[in-house]
Amino acid sequence: MRVVVTGGAGYIGAHVARALRLAGHEAIVVDDLRAASASRVGDLVFEKVALEDTERICGVFERYRPDGVVHLAGSASVAESVRHPEVYWDNNLRSGASLLVACARYPVRAFLFSSTAAVYGNAEVVPIREDSPLKPTTPYGASKLAFERLLHTAARAVGFRSTALRYFNAAGANPEWGVGEEHDPEEHLIPRAIEALAGGGNVQIYGNDYPTPDGTCVRDYVHVDDLADAHVRALEAENLESGRSFNVGTGRGHSVREVVETVASRLGIAPRFDFKDRRPGDPPTLIADASALGEHLDWSPRVSDLDYIVATAVDWAHRRTI
Ligand SMILES: NC(=O)c1ccc[n+]([C@@H]2O[C@H](COP(=O)([O-])OP(=O)(O)OC[C@H]3O[C@@H](n4cnc5c(N)ncnc54)[C@H](O)[C@@H]3O)[C@@H](O)[C@H]2O)c1
Secondary structure (H helix, E strand, O other): OEEEEEOOOOHHHHHHHHHHHHOOOEEEEEOOOOOOOHHHOOOOEEEOOOOOOHHHHHHHHHHHOOOEEEEOOOOOOHHHHHHOHHHHHHHHHHHHHHHHHHHHHOOOOEEEEEEEHHHHOOOOOOOEOOOOOOOOOOHHHHHHHHHHHHHHHHHHHHOOEEEEEEEOEEEOOOOOOOOOOOOOOOOOHHHHHHHHHHOOOOEEEEOOOOOOOOOOOEEOEEEHHHHHHHHHHHHHOOOOOOOEEEEEOOOOOEEHHHHHHHHHHHHOOOOOEEEEOOOOOOOOEEOEOOHHHHHHHOOOOOOOOHHHHHHHHHHHHHHHHO
């Protein structure tokens, strides 16, 4: 298939685009580099376009006539979304809607969307199934849920297959592709822990009085290669019903404290923490029930063991600073 990968210069998109190419597809990266550098695009076909520029994005579709779209581009900082919700309505909704205009003018067969566990908010039943109540607690989660709904409606109207993948915590790096995690500012735990500990500092942990075994939040970490594999399968699926949203996670949770200890052990040093107040909107535990993805796409996490995730993230951090 010929596939437009929006946000393909980003952390997850760079992995998805390479995994698609490895599986024999043609990936066209569309990214305006607002949150990434061109170096992550490597030798992939690349169009530097902002999605909200509807005429230019339609021009890309006219030139390439893609069969599929993987839509990863977006604003993805929970904290920023609380400070500036308007950025999230604008980029996660308006830019997405602009991409849907291109899909209406130049029909594709399948459209995958990068959604998030944040659509569930403070889930009361864990592991979280896709039919759990959808009650996002942040503008980020709300913007992702709103786009899921718009997408599924548009897919019905235009006649393409839509699938949303609700990622839990993406982490790690492919050991060979040289395209690891790098956000600015970095809010994700593993790269933050590596940077703090390797630099001789302490890792800030927000809250140690949660109702969890060690008092710190529990999250479900999925290796970015497993995540990329889920995209390849979802795109290739022949008989997947349109309009479905699937969790992508492992069904296992690790506490923030445990993750920091694993990073420290990989660096060969003692863990050091600073406990801070809880952050507003942080649910105590987020663990996926990803059995639907297993059932429909025969997907299971193969490389999402925490030690391997941390090892590949540390290797990437070393390579980056060489
Ligand atoms: N990282 C995670 O753990 C996680 C978890 C759940 C969901 N997600 C979702 O996955 C997607 C990718 O996440 P990531 O961590 O790779 O983020 P990232 O910031 O590394 O990548 C996003 C990319 O999109 C590009 N972009 C943003 N807005 C654009 C626009 N309007 N036009 C063109 N390009 C634009 C950026 O330049 C960047 O390269 C995001 O949509 C995010 O919400 C990520």
